[in-house]
Amino acid sequence: MKPNTIARSLRALALSAAFAASVLSCVSIAEAGSGIAAASGVITTDQAASITKVAGAVEKTFEDITPEQEYYIGRSVGAQVLTTARPYDNAAASRYVNLLGQSLALFSTRPETFGGYHFLVLESDAINAFAAPGGLVFVTRGMLRLCSTEHEVAAVLAHEIAHVQFQHGLKAIKTDRLTSALATIGTEAAKTLGPAELKEVTAQFEGSISDITRTLVNSGYSRDTEYEADKGALAILRSAGYNPAALLSMLTVMKTRLKPGAPDFAKTHPDPQLRIDRIQRQLGTLTPVVENPQAKARRTRALAGI
Numbered sequence: 001m002k003p004n005t006i007a008r009s010l011r012a013l014a015l016s017a018a019f020a021a022s023v024l025s026c027v028s029i030a031e032a033g034s035g036i037a038a039a040s041g042v043i044t045t046d047q048a049a050s051i052t053k054v055a056g057a058v059e060k061t062f063e064d065i066t067p068e069q070e071y072y073i074g075r076s077v078g079a080q081v082l083t084t085a086r087p088y089d090n091a092a093a094s095r096y097v098n099l100l101g102q103s104l105a106l107f108s109t110r111p112e113t114f115g116g117y118h119f120l121v122l123e124s125d126a127i128n129a130f131a132a133p134g135g136l137v138f139v140t141r142g143m144l145r146l147c148s149t150e151h152e153v154a155a156v157l158a159h160e161i162a163h164v165q166f167q168h169g170l171k172a173i174k175t176d177r178l179t180s181a182l183a184t185i186g187t188e189a190a191k192t193l194g195p196a197e198l199k200e201v202t203a204q205f206e207g208s209i210s211d212i213t214r215t216l217v218n219s220g221y222s223r224d225t226e227y228e229a230d231k232g233a234l235a236i237l238r239s240a241g242y243n244p245a246a247l248l249s250m251l252t253v254m255k256t257r258l259k260p261g262a263p264d265f266a267k268t269h270p271d272p273q274l275r276i277d278r279i280q281r282q283l284g285t286l287t288p289v290v291e292n293p294q295a296k297a298r299r300t301r302a303l304a305g306i
C-alpha cells in the first residue's frame with residue numbers, strides 16, 4: 001500500500017473512531033483500529049495484538065473477573081485471614097452457621113457462586129464478621145455471643161452475604177493493580193512468560209489479595225458500601241422469612257458493646273447509630289422480633305458453648 005493511501009485510511013479510521021467513541025468502548029475501537037492497521041501492513045499482527053491487549057487493560061475492572069478467578073481470589077483472602085485467626089473447633093456451631101447461612105444465601109440475588117457459600121466461626125472474643133469474595137464468610141464467637149435470637153444470627157450472616165452478592169470485596173482491589181494482573185493472567189501471553197515475569201504477575205495478584213484482606217480486616221468499606229449491604233440484608237431476611245428488624249436489634253446491642261478504636265467491627269464499620277437511623281427509615285413500622293420455640297431450641301443447642 002502506498003504511503004498516502006495508508007495516511008488516508010488512518011485518517012478515515014481516526015474519524016470513524018471519533019464518531020464511534022460515544023457508542024463503542026475503547027477496547028472495540030482499538031481492536032478494530034489495530035485490525036485494520038495490521039491488515040493494511042502498517043503494523044505487524046503481533047504489534048496489533050499488543051495494542052489491543054494494552055487498550056483492553058485500560059478498561060479492566062472488577063467486572064472482568066470471572067467466577068473462577070473470584071473463587072481463587074476469595075480462597076487466597078481466606079487463607080490470609082487464617083494466618084492470624086484460628087477456626088473455632090465446634091462441629092455443632094459450624095454446622096448450624098453453615099445451614100443457616102447457606103439457606104439465607106439462596107434468597108440473595110446471588111444464590112450460587114463458583115465455590116458455594118461457606119461459613120466459618122473464628123476462635124475470637126472480638127465482635128467481628130466479614131466476607132471474602134465468592135462466599136467465604138467469617139464470624140467470630142464474640143459476635144455470635146451477642147445474638148439472642150436466630151433472627152439476629154441470620155441478620156449478621158445476611159449482611160455478609162450481601163457483601164458477597166454485591167462483590168464488595170472485589171471492588172476493594174486497586175484498579176491499577178487489577179488492570180496489570182488481569183491483563184496478563186489468562187491471556188495467551190501468560191503461557192510463554194519466563195520465571196521472572198511470572199513472579200511479577202504473581203506479586204501483582206498477591207497485591208490484589210492484600211488489598212481485599214486489608215479492607216476486610218483493617219480499613220473497612222465506605223459508609224455507602226455498608227449501607228448497601230444493610231439494605232441487601234433486609235431483603236434477604238424478609239425473603240427467607242426472618243424478621244428484618246433483627247438487624248436493628250443486633251446493631252442496638254452492638255452499639256453498647258463496641259468500643260471505639262477496638263480492632264473489630266467498630267474499626268471496619270460505620271457507627272451503629274448511623275446504620276440504625278437508616279434502617280429504621282427503610283423498615284417503617286417494626287414488628288417485634290420473636291423467635292419460635294423450634295428455632296430457639298436449634299440455636300441454643302448449636303451455640304451452647306459459644
Ligand SMILES: [Zn+2]
Pocket residue numbers: 159163226229269
Ligand atoms: Zn459490612
